[in-house]
Amino acid sequence: PFSISNHFFDCQLSLYDGCLPSQVLKSLPRIEGRPGATLPPLDFDALEAGLRLLHGDDITEEDVMSAAMYPKVFEEYKEFTGSFGPVDCLSTRLFLDGPKIAEEFQVEIERGKTLHIKALAVGDLNKTGQRGVFFELNGQLRSVLVKDNLAMKEMKFHPKALKSVRGQVGAPMPGKVIEVKVEPGQKVEKGQPLCVLSAMKMETVVNCPLTGVVTVIHVNTGTSLEGDDLILEITAEE
Template identity: 40%
Template sequence: EMPGGQFTNLKAQAASMGLEDRWPEVARTYADVNQMFGDIVKVTPSSKVVGDMALMMVSQGLTREQVEDPKAEMSFPDSVIDMMRGNLGQPPGGFPAGIVNKVLKGEQPNTQRPGAHLPPVDLEAARKELSDQLEGVDIEDDDLSGYMMYPKVFLDYMGRHRSYGPVRVLPTRTFFYGMEPGEEITAEIDPGKTLEIRLQALSETNEDGEVKVFFELNGQPRVVRVPNRLVKATTAQRPKAENGNANHIGAPMPGVVASVGTKAGQKVKAGDLLLTIEAMKMETGIHADRDAVVKAVHVSPGGQIDAKDLLVELE
């Protein structure tokens, strides 16, 4: 029962996490997660929650039985925790009690209408707050609505827009996979303002992991130097968490470190948030499973990680 509109998004997420060749397994796990959550109605955003959980399970090699086992400790994607708290509402009869207890670790969910607990919003004050964060940018109603519903996603989008310009005008395939030498695309950056972009050639990767890109912009030759992310990904090796070592906290999936909430020498208690990782809009919090002292933190915000990379050491 995967919604058609989700199919391509989830497949792209799987590919970004290195799971493209395991797509049939992802699809079967999606069905397992759906049943584990009580055969819920799957629309945006509940369908995304099911997909987030399926990707996490496949990337970590987890079965439905292991996830439902109350004795097996694990971290869940933030979207799953949010849904089990009742922040998307409740299905008829509620979510299965076992999975709610496992995800929330004893926290009581809200079984009432989520919107009933939201305080009133001063839209103009929120508009000014957003404008201040974006250094005086005029905020239209559509932007304000996007920020109110998805503040982190919207601010990430605006940050990328400042760095790279209006990449939304690129053809989808070009945005995801880049261009091939000899390929030409058209991008309309403003009404009546069109760019004709033709990729001519790429240089060899230098010792800094960068390549020169030779291209034409409306017939004019241009050169720009960019990082070759593929080369950097294959050369940067991180230590791996040791299997069975309770002091090693490893990455549950490939992604990017979104935030780090601890440092070496800090005392943490069971359940404290150590860091968050993000992969294709799926954010997962990594929590301490016991009281301990942090011996070392091996990552920093913005760092690219692979599954089982060592993130934090405890003592």
């Protein structure tokens, strides 16, 4: 496994005498002596300056050491805290499992400043894969939308047509596809009907915006669409 071979490659300890290192490392290069002795000098001042440029001026000495020893882990940590804030003020159970409904807890965000929070309810999953979370914050009713990553793995999202990409045709309004009038590889002319949508008991014809060839069709008869959902793609005729 990579973890084992990487361990041998990183360590290269003299106690692994014999054929075992060769069998594990195989074609990986061997390092003679202490691995750290061959590393180039590290400019900690330059590293700190780079971290401050990327993450702001709240970089500590511990951050610099972490970035020096575990650069990938440190970047993942900063990305996480950038999205979710200083979660170190939460207890381990609250961080891993979240609060139970009707549970009250306190979070000290700084010395002398404590938030009193009570979890009230979690709403149903919406079309964008989010749930409404309702809670009390210092006695005031609050709510936020939280992405349900576990549920989103099972959800399918229809791609959106990008207005900046010529040839991507999107739905002008929410509706259901009742007829697709073209097929992949077919040459189409500007203004030619491409498909028919049904919305609020009315039929809407989606016309071709340019002359070209249909390359990909993203819908079938019966597909339900939201506004700007991608219907098909056309390669413009040169």
